[in-house]
Amino acid sequence: MNSHVWFAGALLVGLLAVLLLMVQLGWGLWQSQRRITRSITARLNSAREVAGPGGARVDLGPLERLLVQADIRWSMRRLVMLSLLLLGALAFIALSRGVVVLLVVLFFTVTAIGVWWRMRFQKQRQTIHEELPGVVDAVLRNIDAGRSLEHSLITAFDESSPVFSPLVFRLRNAVEAGREYTRLFEDFADLYKVPAMVLVAIALRTTSRFGSSIRPVLEQVSTSLRSQQAMRREFLAASAETRFTAITFAVLPPALAAFMVLVNEEYSDVLLNTPTGHSLLLTAGTLQVLGMVVIWRMIQGVGRG
Template identity: 30%
Template sequence: MSQLASIGLFLAAVVAVFGAMLLWTRARTRERQEDVLMRLRAGDDALIASSGFGEDEAISNPVLRWACHLVWRTGAETEPSMVARWMIAFALLVPIALVLMGVLAGLVAIVIVLVVTWAVLSRQAARQRARIIEQLPDFLESVSRVLSAGNSLEEALISAAQESNDPLRGLFVSVGRQVRLGASVEVVLTDMADIHRIRDLRVMAMAASINRKYGGSLREIFRSLVQAIRSRDMAARELRALTAETRFSAVVLAVIPVGLMLYILARNPEYYTTMWADTGGRYMLIGSALLQAAGVFVIWRMLAKVQEGDA
């Protein structure tokens, strides 16, 4: 029972640290968003000097770049240096877990922390992405209206961003900032599409590139894109309604084994203690935990394929 208690204590400490970092990040993000909104309302050109997120600032480390993209997809305005500090802090927790709980138990605890952290961030990123796509049709219509007045695409994006709500406003404010700093709008939109995994932004980037090279009407392209987004959203809603029973069955299959384990652990803790004390039982517990995690991952991917059109 001491090893199980050590695992629980380690997981509780990690959850507390993760929660503190999450609260701090949200507070910092809210502060920056309020500052950006004040600058937008005041028409301050110094906005380009404010720090932002979603910018691949020469991040050569692929692991750090992946982690930054995962964090940026959630809407958190976190610098790459801060993400690197989080990764270093977690790396320092690994030997502590191995020393306190042993190699096997420590590895199990580390895997659990990684899976839970990745699942939470991915879930938040999916919600952020859904909100962006939901706001995108109205934003494109606003961009089309500004384009019809004779403005450039860059000016239309910045003007429409001022009238939008978060999270779309923060995304295109970052686009406008990078364009003012000298980047081409199609390159910036492509980067944003890669970070947030939104194909509609890539279509906007392709339209901007074609318009820059060969000319054409961006308003017609954006109007067609708005119709495509709304049609796809309607089809996705119908699909979710048709697969509601299947998705509920998948959630039940994922939850029942975990719930049964917690019930047995609460009613008869010695049951798992005896198994953990035996070498064969320990491997069985670890194997069952890994199989359960793999099953939950497969079910989650199946649900994600249903809920996300371009997953």
């Protein structure tokens, strides 16, 4: 690597550092102004919000939704810093090794980030499926102890896993403000793709609308959730071999390709520095993506609620 490449890399890193400082400064000023605006808006429109017909909702932006779904508790400053570091590393690879190597590294990076996010999201969903019947039973116990339905819901979800924290926070605010809160459960079900939470929302809305007792409805919901959980475990056990085979077929080809490129330098030179190698990489990447899509469609319903 000659001195020009090192100089270009150092200059790029310096520019990224200056850009990071400017972004942090601008972000801090924007967040401060946004907090002031939100505070003023909340004070002016507090009465209208309490009386709103739609009730409390889980309203998240696209980025915040992705972070909450995977339980990624990163601040915006840290997220911006990691993004700039990743862009800087990719730019350095493009300057030092070429565009083809950049595309290969970008493909593996995006795939690894997607798999990591998906694993965390599925872990969150599994926790919700496993704990929801116990949460419903805890609500019934709190009702039997003489607490109101609203405080029983807050206590039961507050004592469960942190995955319910977004729901508990908005539920407590809605109850204290006197707003309708059943749509929070529907939004939470849509956030984590858990249809079982819709049963809880329907039970609460039915009771509040028709004035019936909540206990028989919640008992039926708890029984239904436990039956669904038992069938889900049986289905996962029966399809474990199929899912493992699908994951192996999706991961093995890129892993073997990376191993061959790292071990055999001549093989990697042919792939990265010749037009024929570029065509082979493009064809292999396209077929790999198509194969992953086909496999994903084949196992799309496995393990879902």
